[in-house]
Amino acid sequence: MKVIGLTGGISCGKSVCSRHILDNYPNVYIVDADLIARSGLDPGNKPYKTVVDYFEKTYRDPVTQKHIDVLNQDGTVNRPLLGKLVFEHQHVRRMINKATHGYILKEMLSSILKHWRIKDLFSSSDSEPIVIVDAPLLYETYWFSLLCSKIIVVETSEENQLKWLTERNNLTQEDAQNRVNSQMPLIKKIEKADYVISNRNSIEHFKQEADRVFQKAVKESRTFNIVFAIICSILLFFVKLF
Template sequence: MIVGLTGGIACGKSTVARMFEQLGCVIIDADQVAREVVAPGEEGLEAVVRRFGPSVLNEDGTLDRKSLGDLVFKEEKARQDLNAILHPLIRKRMNQKKEKALKDHPPLIIMDIPLLYESKQEQTVEAVIVVYVSPDEQLRRLMERDHLTYDDAKRRINSQWSIEEKKQRADYLVDNSGSLFETREQVESLFFKLVKEIGNDGIKS
């Protein structure tokens, strides 16, 4: 079963993904793939530099993510251009990883995609899990995690669909506003529910 995992920025989606991985699921992480396609020598990096200029590179030729982030979160057109460059490359590589993973018959394949709805990828999975916290908690976590000002954090949050919009579209929800134990309980319950639905009881020992 192919399951999409998404949520708002700083809602703890990566934590939930690790919990699913510990249960034997294969995680295909869009953020990791996004880093791969802009590694030195990759066509993605070359395309980004053509669009945004050499100022988005570090001295060693790697992508300066902070400089690029500052550009794309302040200008809508820049963000759209970046997405147009990277999304096709990310989708292609994620599909390659998915096809490879299917050969091993894992209990679930989790497609960890932060912008799943924004990039219209919900049709590529069989179910969608949304990880969420309250908007106030999301803002607090993002400011703390990325050392952002209030305005910068709000700008990044507003560049995505709201948590409420994502929750309304979701098949399943994970409330990550409590303790790790409480989140893990929800993840385990959801895992067994999904595995039962597909008649597959293979669990990583």
């Protein structure tokens, strides 16, 4: 098994890229951090409880000092409202990161280890599983990046990011800008990257670039070895305790 990270700025095209790779290459599995985070906010899960507690006990609207209810009537999280607060206020963002990142790491580790096969230790073959960890905060969250042998960064212009983000999420320009500003600057991610896929032209061109870079990354990635599998299992054990 090889583990390749896929990251980049918000709304740069990571999902388009991972879907394209999933559809066109055998033995590819996607571990999607956004999807995992979403499940963490389902009622009953630990991150959900932490977030609900925070808004019930701690958080007051900074202007009106009123209590803010982030739940819908059926008890699920009101994501548009929570999203607005998270990207507007650094302390809410800190809280949500603390509430969700341990959970995301645990679920990521479990998903990755599911694809690890002892037989790949002895012979590398074309059928070796390739796990793509699609995580927007791969560099912001040190432990996430450690899991990956190579990391691909998807980049585009800030103008494209804002345009695609306002259209996709139906956001105002200001809300979209808050989301872009809440992440590590894209230029820093590009500096850290093993590979960069540029998404500044058509989607078709982007997919061709994605093919080229993905094939190179697979060739140059090392196989997830037994020592690493053991370290991950131990880490998973401790993360599960908390």
